[in-house]
Structure formats: C-alpha cells, structure tokens
Amino acid sequence: METMKNPLLSAVRFVVLTLFLAIAANQSFAQAPTQGNSKISGIVLDSAAAKGVEFASIALFNVADNKAIDGTTADETGKFAISKVAPGSYKLMISFIGYQDKAVNVKVEKGKDVELGSIQLASSVQNLQEVTITGEKSLIEEKVDRMVFNAEKDITSKGGDASDLLRKVPMLSVDLDGNVSLRGSSNIKVLINNKPSTIIAANVADALKQIPADMIKSVEVITSPSAKYDAEGSGGIINIITKKNNLQGLTLNIDSGVGNRGSNLGLNGSYRKGKMGFTLGGFGRAFYNKATSVLDQTTYSGNNSFLTNQSSTAKDRGLFGQYSLGWDYDLGKNQALSAGLRYGTRNFLQKQDLTINQYENSILNNSSLRKVDRKDLSGTVDFNIDYIRTFKPQQEWSISTLYSRTGLTNNFNTDILNESGAVDSKLKNENKNQNSELTLQTDYQTPLGKNQLLEFGAKGIFRTVDSDFKYLTAGESGNFVLSSTNPSGVLNYKQNVAAGYFSYTLSTKNKYTFKLGTRYEYTGITADMGDNKPIDIPAYGNLVPSINVSKALSGSTTLKAAYNRRIQRPGIQQLNPNVNLSNPQSISTGNPALSPELTDNFELGLSTNIKKTYINASVFARQTNNSITQVRMAVDTLQGAIVTTYENIGKQRAYGANIFANVYLTPKWTLNGSVDILHSYLEGQTTGLDGTSVGISNSGFNYGGRLMSQISLRNGWGLQAFGFYRGKEIQLQGTRTGFYMYSLGFKKDIANKKGSIGFGAENFLTKGVRFTSDLTSPQFVQTGTTQLYNRNFKITFSYSIGKMSFNAPKKKTKSVNNTDVVGGGGQQN
Structure with a gap:
C-alpha cells in the first residue's frame, strides 16, 4: 500500500x-x-x-x-x-x-x-502544519489563452482594494486614480467571478474600490481571448476571482482595518448543508485623502493669447460598499442550479477650493474663487440565475441569465465668490443616469475523442442607457432656476447585441495545443437626444477570429503564440453628452455619436522553470483602427477654455515586451518582479487656429515595472515589501509623467491561524506622489501638476468564526460573461 x-x-x-x-x-x-x-x-x-x-x-x-x-x-x-x-x-x-x-x-x-x-x-x-510550498507555479499559472496570478498570500493587501492588488499583477498597470491598462491599453474588460456588471461598465476605477483586496483569490489576465468570449476589449480581459467556500458547515469571517487615509470592515458568512449552500457577504470601505494641483493653460486666437492659471486644494471622501447573497443547489449528480443577488454602492464626495486667474496678452483681466462640491453616487443591483447539466466528463450544457440595473448621479454645486469673499452667484449641474441590461446565454461543449473539445453557443444582450442632465443658476438668494445659457438635455441610447461562436481545441501527442475559433456579433443601435433629435448610428456586424497555440517544449517550458481580432464599443461615460462645467476653463463632455474600434492583436510568449526560478517572457503587437481616445480643443465662445471629449481619432499602433520572474531564495523567502516596455504610435485629427482639421501624431516609449519580496518567519510572522513604477504615458496631444509607489507590511497569525493582526505603510518616506501632464496643439499649450498626499499607515485585523468539515466540491454552474463595453470584461470557466 x-x-x-x-x-x-x-x-x-x-x-x-x-x-x-x-x-x-x-x-x-x-x-x-x-x-x-x-x-x-x-x-x-x-x-x-x-x-x-x-x-x-x-x-x-x-x-x-x-x-x-x-x-x-x-x-x-x-x-x-x-x-x-x-x-x-x-x-x-x-x-x-x-x-x-x-x-x-x-x-x-x-x-x-x-x-x-x-x-x-x-x-x-x-x-x-507540515506543508512547505515550494512550487514555482503557486504564484503564476500559464494556460493556453491566459496567465493566472494567485493573490492569496499578499500581506499588504489587508485594508486595500482591488486596484492596490492589480498593481502587482504582471502586464497590468494601474494609475493613481485606479484606471487599469493592459500592455498600455485601457480598453479592457473586467469581470468579477466571471460575471459582468453595469457597475463595472460605468467606471472601472470606482468599481475596483468596492472590492477588498484580501478577498481576491486570483487574477486571470487573458491577453488573447478565444471565440467563446465577447469580442469586446481590444486590450484583453481581466477576470477577478474572489475567495469561495465549498465546505460543509457554518462560518463567519471578519476582516477590518483602520488607517490615516482609509478604513474598512468586511463580514462574510457561508452555510452549507447537504446539497444546498448559502453565502452572505458585506464589505464597506471609507477613504479620505487630500490633493493639490496647479494648471497653466495658454490658448491662442488670432494674434491674441489667453493664459489661465489655476490652483486648487481638494479633500476627497468616499464610502464604497458591496453586499451579496448567493444560493446554490445540486439538483442531482449531473445538474446544478445557482442564483445570486449583489448590490454595490459608491458615495464619492469632493470639496474643492479653486482659484482661477485669467490673462490676456500677459495682462490680468479676471480673477475668481470657486468652492465646488462634487457628488458621484451610484447604486447597482445584479441578479443572476444559472443552470448547468453535465452528461459526461467535459460534455455539458448551460443556460445563464443576468439582469443588471445601475442608477448614477454625477452632480456638482459651485459657489462663485467675489473679491470680498462673499457668494456672488451659484451654479448647479444635475446629471442622472440609468443603465440596465438583460443577458441571455447558452453554451454547449463536448469532447471529440480523448484529445479534442468542441464548443459553441449563442448570446443576446439588451442594453439601455438613459441620461437626463440640466444646469441651474442662482444669485445671492440661492433660488435656483434653469440656466438659459448652459446646456440641458437627455440621451436615450439602446444597444442590442446578438452573437454566436464556434471553438475547437486539439491536444496532440507531441504536446501541441491548438485552440481555434470564430465569433460573429451583430450590433443594432437606436439613439436620440430628446424630441426630434435622433442620432444616426448604423448597425454593424463583425466576424472576429482567434487562434491560440501552445507547445510544451521540455519539462516545464511552454511556448505560446496567438492572434485575435477584437472590437471596442464606447462606454457610458464616453457617450454621455452632459457638459461638466465645474471648472469653466477645463470642460469635459461625452460624444454619443462614437463608433466602435477594431483591433488586431499578435502575441508570442515563453514560460519556464530554471531550478527555483519561474520566468515568463512575451512580446506583442497590435493595431487599432477608428481608435477611441480623449481629444482636447479650445472653446470658441469662452476665452481661454479647453473642452475634453472623445473622438474616433484614426490609427493607434503599439508593440512591446514583458518579462516576469519569481525566485525562491529559500523555501520561505520569495522575490518576484517584472519589467514592461511599450512603444506607442497615435495618429489622428485636431483643430487648427483657423478652425480647420489638422492631422497630428505622437509616439514614444513607456517603461514600467514592479518588485515584491515576501518572507515567512517563525511563530506565524510574515513580512512583505512592494515597489511599483509606471513611466511616461504617451497621449495623442502630449505626455503624462510617470510615478512610483511602495509599501511595507507585516502580519502575525493568532489563535491557531484562525485570525491575524498586521501593520502596513505606503509611501511612508515621502508626502505622496507627484505627476505632471504636458499637452500641446495648434490652439493651446497646457501644463498641469498634481500632488497626491497618499502617505498611509494602517492596522489590520481578521478572524474566522465557525467550524467546517470537508466534503466533495459541488458542481459549478456557468455564469453570464458580458465583455462588450468600455470598462468591463472577463471570461467564463
């Protein structure tokens, strides 16, 4: 035996x-x-x-x-x-x-x-207690179409959110606002446990703040999605897998933290008896931060120049929460049913003191002080029901449904002060949005022999976006009336997507794996801006092929090559025509007439183990036509003002390389890091001094990287250090300087590993992070500097209550996987 x-x-x-x-x-x-x-x-x-x-x-x-x-x-x-x-x-x-x-x-x-x-x-x-993990792939796993980053051992994530953790994932870059990019592209899709959400579609950065980092099990980076995934997401797909519990019994987990820049509290419980299981979770995070910024902006009109100098001090307060209820039931040995209800809330408040000085031909002609209160609120409800039937190993049929609805409020109130400091007038913007979508999906897969797999399916997404915005003004009395000069209006936007796909996987005796497929998506759009104001957006169909090939060379060495075509539809924030005038010299608005962009991606990668070191290296190239990007131009009717909107600029090309390594210096001491190199070329149109269209282009390199080390010590002690750097970002009309972040943390297991206490510090040697943006065009020159005071110290505590007994894992149901709007994305397993 x-x-x-x-x-x-x-x-x-x-x-x-x-x-x-x-x-x-x-x-x-x-x-x-x-x-x-x-x-x-x-x-x-x-x-x-x-x-x-x-x-x-x-x-x-x-x-x-x-x-x-x-x-x-x-x-x-x-x-x-x-x-x-x-x-x-x-x-x-x-x-x-x-x-x-x-x-x-x-x-x-x-x-x-x-x-x-x-x-x-x-x-x-x-x-x-005798287990010592020495496998190199405990941190990184390579699959034919994705890379999996296992995040469960991160000490410093306690008290942070998902954006803090994603900075440590190879190939990903996260800026100070929480915006995520993959190999230099921000047009990616993000899923949570394989499920989309309108909360992700609305704003990726804010959505990530609702997810506690210490509840994330793994992050899947899919750089070359197969045909079964939605064709959306030119940069790729990110799927965040949270920790799940398939054990029998009753548990309650408590996670909390308090710091000078943020605090959090999470409660997650589960109960399973026999074939039925329930999960109930709640997480809340509050943060408070301070930032200062300076902006110098010069615009040109004829022989005249207009200089605007702005300085501001802002205090940000946010409260983010996510609450979920899950249910699953094994109908029989080969059938399973599950349902879930999730509610996410975002409450972001900002108080800003804004000073604006305006010069005409170097002569000061206007000075004003504004006190701006900004509210960015949302509430999202997701409900899903999923069913799966397994006929034999690898042969299964599933039906998935999802309904999501989000209410968004983006308002601001501005007090405009006179030279004596008294309120001279008031300006208010009310912007309410409703976003809903219904998704129906069915998938079938079956093996063909021992080494082949056939997959096909169909999907329908029915999406509605409504926006109602208006401006109100008031004098000293504070009685608001509808503004006669600033814009008001509505946007009614309906988008229906019908899709079908076919995918074939073959594994050969000489260790090749081929995953080939194609997907067709047809998109129909109707839109208007109120009575008798239709927006002509034609329907379009796209055929998107994908090819993924991997070869096991020897031992643990794997070579991968891939090609895929992706489309990128505009997101809610990019479409919303509401004009944000909280800063009259720096205006922003969406563009409801945006068209989708089309991208071709190529990738070649190699992963291997050399003794105690795991290495993953890849090179890639992509070309995007009709690229959606931010464009800035001067405003004719408001001297010195710049408006930022979105346009389909034309071409965007990028190529680069990424290398990641993880080494076990000792069985309990690991060191890992990565280096990213990217070259971008953007080509589009802007407006010249005479008002005509002028062709422009910009190109350059971006360098970045990260380094993390973790040590497991005796008696349950652990130590981790992390550093991150993101280099200069290339934009169509200029550049944005890079920044760096670093952190140090330790924890101590208590009560026979039922709980832990810890301490973490971020950017503790400096006051925070500073970065600069430089933009130019024939109409203006703009330089902005922002100082974010994000030095943070935090204490964390976690504890598990309850007793579990091991039992067999239950059948998992598949879930809806929408990856087809800017700011979302993911996959199915």
Whole structure:
C-alpha cells in the first residue's frame, strides 16, 4: 500500500487523477488491454466518520507496466464500479483531497467479478502544519489563452482594494486614480467571478474600490481571448476571482482595518448543508485623502493669447460598499442550479477650493474663487440565475441569465465668490443616469475523442442607457432656476447585441495545443437626444477570429503564440453628452455619436522553470483602427477654455515586451518582479487656429515595472515589501509623467491561524506622489501638476468564526460573461 502524508502532494495527485479521468471516462483507453467481461466494484468510506467519500477518484493500473488503463469516480454514497475488465493483475489507486491515497491490489480471473467491499481512506488534515510550498507555479499559472496570478498570500493587501492588488499583477498597470491598462491599453474588460456588471461598465476605477483586496483569490489576465468570449476589449480581459467556500458547515469571517487615509470592515458568512449552500457577504470601505494641483493653460486666437492659471486644494471622501447573497443547489449528480443577488454602492464626495486667474496678452483681466462640491453616487443591483447539466466528463450544457440595473448621479454645486469673499452667484449641474441590461446565454461543449473539445453557443444582450442632465443658476438668494445659457438635455441610447461562436481545441501527442475559433456579433443601435433629435448610428456586424497555440517544449517550458481580432464599443461615460462645467476653463463632455474600434492583436510568449526560478517572457503587437481616445480643443465662445471629449481619432499602433520572474531564495523567502516596455504610435485629427482639421501624431516609449519580496518567519510572522513604477504615458496631444509607489507590511497569525493582526505603510518616506501632464496643439499649450498626499499607515485585523468539515466540491454552474463595453470584461470557466 502506498501512503502520502503530505496533503499538498495528495492534492496534486488528486488533480492529476481527476484530469486523467475527465478524459478517460466513457472513452476507450488507447493503452487498454483486450476488454473482458469482469467487473471490479466497491465502496469508499471515510475511516473516521464511516460515511461514503463521494466523487472519490479511482484509477486502474496494470501491474506489469504500471500504466493506467481505466478509471471512474465514486457516486454520492462512495460506491464505484469498473466494467469490462480483462483477466490479469491490477492495482487500484483511490484518491481524494483531504485523504491519504490508498492502493489496492486486485487479481481478476476470467469470467469472475471482484467485489472489494469497504475501502477506508484515512484523513490527512492533521498534517497541514507540515506543508512547505515550494512550487514555482503557486504564484503564476500559464494556460493556453491566459496567465493566472494567485493573490492569496499578499500581506499588504489587508485594508486595500482591488486596484492596490492589480498593481502587482504582471502586464497590468494601474494609475493613481485606479484606471487599469493592459500592455498600455485601457480598453479592457473586467469581470468579477466571471460575471459582468453595469457597475463595472460605468467606471472601472470606482468599481475596483468596492472590492477588498484580501478577498481576491486570483487574477486571470487573458491577453488573447478565444471565440467563446465577447469580442469586446481590444486590450484583453481581466477576470477577478474572489475567495469561495465549498465546505460543509457554518462560518463567519471578519476582516477590518483602520488607517490615516482609509478604513474598512468586511463580514462574510457561508452555510452549507447537504446539497444546498448559502453565502452572505458585506464589505464597506471609507477613504479620505487630500490633493493639490496647479494648471497653466495658454490658448491662442488670432494674434491674441489667453493664459489661465489655476490652483486648487481638494479633500476627497468616499464610502464604497458591496453586499451579496448567493444560493446554490445540486439538483442531482449531473445538474446544478445557482442564483445570486449583489448590490454595490459608491458615495464619492469632493470639496474643492479653486482659484482661477485669467490673462490676456500677459495682462490680468479676471480673477475668481470657486468652492465646488462634487457628488458621484451610484447604486447597482445584479441578479443572476444559472443552470448547468453535465452528461459526461467535459460534455455539458448551460443556460445563464443576468439582469443588471445601475442608477448614477454625477452632480456638482459651485459657489462663485467675489473679491470680498462673499457668494456672488451659484451654479448647479444635475446629471442622472440609468443603465440596465438583460443577458441571455447558452453554451454547449463536448469532447471529440480523448484529445479534442468542441464548443459553441449563442448570446443576446439588451442594453439601455438613459441620461437626463440640466444646469441651474442662482444669485445671492440661492433660488435656483434653469440656466438659459448652459446646456440641458437627455440621451436615450439602446444597444442590442446578438452573437454566436464556434471553438475547437486539439491536444496532440507531441504536446501541441491548438485552440481555434470564430465569433460573429451583430450590433443594432437606436439613439436620440430628446424630441426630434435622433442620432444616426448604423448597425454593424463583425466576424472576429482567434487562434491560440501552445507547445510544451521540455519539462516545464511552454511556448505560446496567438492572434485575435477584437472590437471596442464606447462606454457610458464616453457617450454621455452632459457638459461638466465645474471648472469653466477645463470642460469635459461625452460624444454619443462614437463608433466602435477594431483591433488586431499578435502575441508570442515563453514560460519556464530554471531550478527555483519561474520566468515568463512575451512580446506583442497590435493595431487599432477608428481608435477611441480623449481629444482636447479650445472653446470658441469662452476665452481661454479647453473642452475634453472623445473622438474616433484614426490609427493607434503599439508593440512591446514583458518579462516576469519569481525566485525562491529559500523555501520561505520569495522575490518576484517584472519589467514592461511599450512603444506607442497615435495618429489622428485636431483643430487648427483657423478652425480647420489638422492631422497630428505622437509616439514614444513607456517603461514600467514592479518588485515584491515576501518572507515567512517563525511563530506565524510574515513580512512583505512592494515597489511599483509606471513611466511616461504617451497621449495623442502630449505626455503624462510617470510615478512610483511602495509599501511595507507585516502580519502575525493568532489563535491557531484562525485570525491575524498586521501593520502596513505606503509611501511612508515621502508626502505622496507627484505627476505632471504636458499637452500641446495648434490652439493651446497646457501644463498641469498634481500632488497626491497618499502617505498611509494602517492596522489590520481578521478572524474566522465557525467550524467546517470537508466534503466533495459541488458542481459549478456557468455564469453570464458580458465583455462588450468600455470598462468591463472577463471570461467564463
């Protein structure tokens, strides 16, 4: 009998056997001997609880050559049977996570069945303290179409949010506002547990602030999505997987933290009894920050120049929350049903003192002080019901539904003061948005032989965006009336997407894996800006092919190559025509007439292990036509003012490289980091001094990287240090300087690892981060500098209450996966 005392090795053995059985079950084994008429049967029991170990893995090996020839899984009671066994000597290997493996020798005689009776597995849970993780892929996993970053060991994430964690993920870059880019492209899709949400579509940066970093299990970066994923997201897809619990029993986890720049509190509970499970979670995060900024802006009109000098001090306060209720039920051995309800809220408040001095031909002609109160509020409800039916390993059919609705409020109130400091007038902008979408999706997959997989499906998305905006003014009395000069209006925008896809995967004997597919999406749009103001946006159809190839060269070395075509539809914030006049010299508005962009992506990557070092290197190139980007121009009717909007500028090309390495200096000390190099070229149109269109272009390199080290010490102590740098960003009309961030944290496990306490510090050697933006065009020159005072110290505490017992993982249902608007994205598993 062969016994494995290390539960980690047991888990590895279990995964290998499960993958083997998924391919082998209900199939003929290529190496199987001549089939006979005998049957081997028995029942697998827990040696301590005297109950069946459901879904245990059973593999049958030929003793002569020790090759696996057949296998199966136990049913809900632990019973199993292997039929059509030829006479001979065999070894039966029985394995399941949490138990020691067990081998049973079996001799089969011609025409006779073998009844083994009860086979008892001993628990290996008591040996967990002996586990030492040394595998290089505990941090990074490579798959044919994605890279997986396992985030569970991050110490400094306690008390932070998802944007803090994403800064540590290879190939991703996160700016100070929380905006995420993948290999230099911000046109990406973000999913949470494979599910989209209108809260993501509205604003990625704000949505990430609602997700606590210490609840994230892994981050999947899909640089070359296959045909089964929505064609949207020219830069790629990011899927954030949060921690889940499939164990039996009742638990309650408490996570909290307090710091000088932010505090958080999270409560997550789960209950599972038999075939039914419930989860209930709540997370709230409050932050408070201070920033100062200076802006010098010169515009030209004829022979005159207008200089605007602005300085501001802002105090930001935010309260972000996310609450969820989940339910799942096993209808039977091969069927599962799940449902979920999630509510997310964002409450961002900013108080800003803004001083504006205006000069005409170097002579001061106007000075004003404004006190601006900005409110950015939202509430999102997501509801999903999902069903999956498994016919045999890898053959399954699923139906997924999702309904999302978000209410957005983006308002500001401005007090305009005179030279004596008294309120001279007031300006108010009310901007309410409603965004809803209904998604219906069905998918089917089936194996073709032992090494092929066929997938196809269909999907419909029915999306509605409504915006109602208006301006009001008031004198000293404070009685607001509708403004006669500033814009008011509505936007009614409906978008329906119908899609179908086909995908084929082939694994060959010489260790090639091919994943080929194509997807067709048809998009119909109707839009208007109120009575008799239709917006002509034609319908369009897109065929988007994808090719992913990987080759296992030797040992743990894998080479990957990929090509895919992606489309990028404009998002809500880019479409909203509301004109933001909180700063009259720096105005912003959306463009409801935007068209989608189309991108071709090419990628080549290599991953390998060299002793105790894991290395992943990749090169990539992409070309985007009809690219959506920010464009700035002077305002004819307001001297010295610049308006920022979105346009389809023309071409955008990028190529670059990324290298990531993780090394185990000792079994308990790891060091990892990455370097990113990107070259961008942008080509588009702007407005010249005479009002005509002028062609412009800009290009340059961007460098970035990150470095992280973590040490596990005795008695439950742990230490982690992290540093991040993002270089100069190339924009169509200029550049934005880079910035860096760093952090140091430690934690101490308490109460037999049921809880922990910790301390973290961020940017503790300086006051914060400073960056500069330089923009130019024939109409203006603009330089802006911002100082963010984000030096932070925090104390964290977490504790788990409850008792769990291990049981078999239940069937997982598939879920809707919308990845087709700017600011969202993800995948299905």
